[in-house]
Amino acid sequence: MEIHHHQYEAVIVGAGGAGLSAAVYAARGGANVAVISKLYPPRSHTGAAQGGINAALGNLEEDHWEWHMFDTVKGSDYLGDQEAIELMVRKAPEIVYQLEHLGLPFDRTPEGKIMQRPFGGHTRNYGEAPVKRSCHAADRTGHMILQTLYQNCIKEGITFFDEFHVLDLLLEDGVCRGAVAYEIATGDLHVFHSKAVLFATGGCGRIFSFTSNAHALTGDGLASVYRRGVPLEDMEFFQFHPTGLYPLGILITEAVRGEGGVLRNDQGERFMERYAPTIKDLAPRDLVSRAIYLEVREGRGIGGKDYVHLDATQLGQAIIKAKLPEIADFCRTYVGVDPVKQPIPVKPTVHYAMGGIPTDIDAQVIVDDQGTPVAGLYAAGECACVSVHGANRLGCNSLLDIVVFGQRGGVRLAEYVKGADFAPLPPEPEAWSVSQIERFLKGPGDHQEKIGALRAEMQELMMRDVGVFRTEEPLRQALAGLKALKARYQEAEIDDRGHRFNTDLLEAIELGNLLELAEVAAAGALNRQESRGAHYREDFPQRDDANWLKHTLACKVAGQIEFSYKPVSITKFQPKERKY
């Protein structure tokens, strides 16, 4: 294994929508920046986003940022930070126009403006009725955003290290010094000495078994900073998207319901009318997912099984072809269902981590309730928690989040590196990474435990005990189970002992990250004794603002998880009961 050394003012880890936005604006701000990504940038999971990106453009009907703000705050079950939300929604129209100016091919209205459609939880006049706010390009909006941003990075001449897997953050005395990456093609290590690092490594849905998240979404960035003593915020809030294609978990966008599709149980009943009389099928995801689970529990799943139907047959061939072509393709390819003629089988699928690395509105990582920053450390996108999504994210607000805060992070990064020096590297910066690799490459070879089997056990356990409905006892069992899995992970071995493209090794390292994060999520779920947004405790079914209107910070101290808290920023909207 060779060790290579690089120096860049700023390093961005991750090349999805957040990382690429940051890169464009860091470069424009004059920073000498490198982007490191374990996937080729256009393979990032931002490309999977289907439905759209929100902005109150009002292209088709009246809309205002204040309405968007209210919906986002209410959708977050009042846990979202209102200062950050206000900034994001006020900035949204400018961000969407900027994307258009960068070449993004949005769908168009007859007048040639950006096309918009309704989405879950987005309403007119503070909850009256659904509003057309989601700007989209068919059901490929994420693909178009990812492509457009990557194209503009090429235009800016940004340096990429493609298929480099970051293993470790170099952080000492509260000052960021760079990162260590593993070159997948060769097995060499690369030490990146930098003044600043921005993590944009996306989600960690792979801690669960039934998910819309890519195999690559293993939370590496979250785990890397967590191991270095930075807390993670609100990790107990995991979004289950109501409509995962049964039995695979592939996402069927909310746009199907935005365009007029409805959910039906075994009796053909449009059951959302009972759960959310005003906005029905376009209620926020936490509500709809719980409704589906309840229907299934009460025996109204299709044929008594654990799924329901998403009925889009009334949309007709033309709309499905023009507005939902990818979805139709998925249904036909994977389950042989033609959504023009037949209902789509769906079940809630693990989708989005509301929690993440705590940051301020400039993507600067902060570690406590005092706003204490880690010098030179930034995070943006799904791996960060600003928090604009609070306890439950609304559809089409993540693409907005990643571009808004990716961009702010990039701008801030460029400013920061102008005024900062390179902090010296620690004596053996690659030591921890080398030890991780060697443990797997030089194991005794008697194969006690297999990575794939351990991962499957963890995913099943999380699904069963840390899912849509949670209670104390199963959560305690989950924590005990995870502890046992972590111990067995220490004995696990891999088959591939080579240096070239060793994905066996990388999957093993990723599992280490997943186990760490699964534990934080389960511990946070046990700790939070209330129900809010996506976190639903059957033994504490009410929201408890008196005790729990606060963010959780989970920190690793001497191998144990310690919790502390941070207040929620409440400016315009006082917490109210959440009804739809």
Next chain:
Amino acid sequence: MKAHFKIKRFNPEKDREPHWEEYELEVEPTERVLDALQTIKWEQDGTLTLRRSCAHGICGSDAMVINGKNRLACKTLIKDLGSHITVEPLRGLPVIKDLIIDFTDFFAKYRSIKPYFINDEPPPDVERRQSPRQRARFDDTTKCILCGICTTACPVFWADSRYLGPAAIVQAHRFLFDSRDQGAEERLPVLSAHGGVWKCRTVFNCTDACPQGIDVTGAIAEVKKLLLFRKL
């Protein structure tokens, strides 16, 4: 059902030549080939190496030759192949290991056509207008996920590695037919140069194989026409 996989393996750290290895496993007919390959990796042989991420045909990671045809492993179901399945790396680009090919040349060619929006006029405060018809004009080529299937299915590319290949031309088409873009003058020289569109012999392998259903040959033909028209 029982499935029989025959996979072309090559690890240059150990092997002098590629060789075939065979695996048997229980699968559901509705499973993806990708699922089966991962089961083999996770349960039988961890050294089997492939790229994958999204597992539903949108990231372009797992293009490979399956039963003789270029396909995405995650968009190919076992039931459409039968119980005997052969898997090889894409042809025409160097193999790094097993099913992993080296995409360096592919992305260099992609970059050579200037795959980004060019319009130096100051933008309006809102969106640039584009009619639904103008938008539809280049819709097909916006779908490209850069999976490499078309380029590595092209006999012209196999024979002459200087050829840009269909994927790069598809990307050029996406901008050339976008009413807002003004970069044609910069792109057309690359497209009309020696390795450019004129190499295409309309074999249609690319169109047949594209997992996004893009009319690749049609896009190349449109770029050819544009070049002819410009020259007149």
